[in-house]
Amino acid sequence: MSAPTIPKTQKAIIFSEVGGKLEYKDIPVPVPKSNELLINVLYSGVCHSDLHIWQGDLPLPLKLPLVGGHEGAGVVVGMGSNVKGWKLGDYAGIKFLNGTCNACEFCEQSFEISCPHADFTGTVHDGSFQQYATADAVQAARIPQGTDLAAIAPLLCAGLTAYKALKSANMRPGQWVAISGACGGLGTYAIQYATAMGYRVLGIDSGEEKAKYFKTLGGEVFIDYKKSKDVVADVIKATDGGAHGVLNIAVDPRAISMSTKYVRSNGTSVLVSLPKDAVCESEVFTQVVKSTSIVGSCVGNRADTREAIDFFTRGLIKIPIHMAPLSSLPQIYDKLMQNEVVGRFVVDTSK
């Protein structure tokens, strides 16, 4: 491929203060560092974490002004002098974990997210809500040529995180996974990964539309948390003793604490969602006698990314996405705040 013409400026959504105006405007195209790719981002998923970051919910350092977004899928159009193993025209994905040192004890053991030198997209590194973004060439996701880039964009956080959280629940095929927050972005991917991995899926969320959607994606039992009089009892009854694994995706600390009550003896409750200042309460006596585990799970490493993409490439993950122009991001944030998004929004950066 001959070198593409790279413009000097591009469209982006950028904000200058926490909770401040989300401006759709022209900003300079970034220049890749020696270790980085320059990716023409065509599509980006919109994660609830982007909303948390903009609202200042998470105790993370931020660069300001900031371009958010960490589910970018696009084409390599440039690269720094030290990049190996990539060529212009390759498909590449931008993830939350933008870059790592590859030398510390955590990187050495593939716990890349724990790298003390990690660089994070959409917090301290401008993200995928722009037409051109940079990503470390080692961490950037490799997307097979010919992939539908709009459809794969949400895999780079929602799909990857859901898949890794299921691995963290340490279950066997045939066992029950309860997905709390089953019909938002991460939840819908979790339903299909769980089904593909051989688990039985119980979903907790609310509303007729979400209940129907849950079944079309392969879910088995749906509990509407707004209608149920006792979610804990309902989960225990439906799973004949409690869920072997729980994925806490609902942005609600009460729902997270509840999971410690309906997880089965010897099962695992996985913490994924990040409600502001949340605390997970677990009764010590119950947890001790049931020998349950509560574990945190954050995105995934490069191997998890490759595996998550492989499920998609084999046609096992088919989530209908909502397409919208990048300029409509503020309206998408409004819908996320109201729990109105069924599945995932993907923005087209050309509009």
Ligand SMILES: NC(=O)c1ccc[n+]([C@@H]2O[C@H](COP(=O)([O-])OP(=O)(O)OC[C@H]3O[C@@H](n4cnc5c(N)ncnc54)[C@H](O)[C@@H]3O)[C@@H](O)[C@H]2O)c1
């Ligand atoms: N750990 C990680 O690596 C990681 C990665 C990505 C996102 N996240 C976090 O995961 C959370 C979910 O992200 P998302 O993009 O899927 O959000 P989303 O808004 O698309 O989905 C959340 C879903 O939870 C449902 N819900 C709300 N309250 C509920 C309750 N009490 N019980 C059951 N369901 C309830 C909503 O109706 C919605 O469908 C966010 O906090 C996000 O920051 C964590």
Ligand SMILES: [Zn+2]
């Ligand atoms: Zn995310």
Ligand SMILES: [Zn+2]
């Ligand atoms: Zn490291």
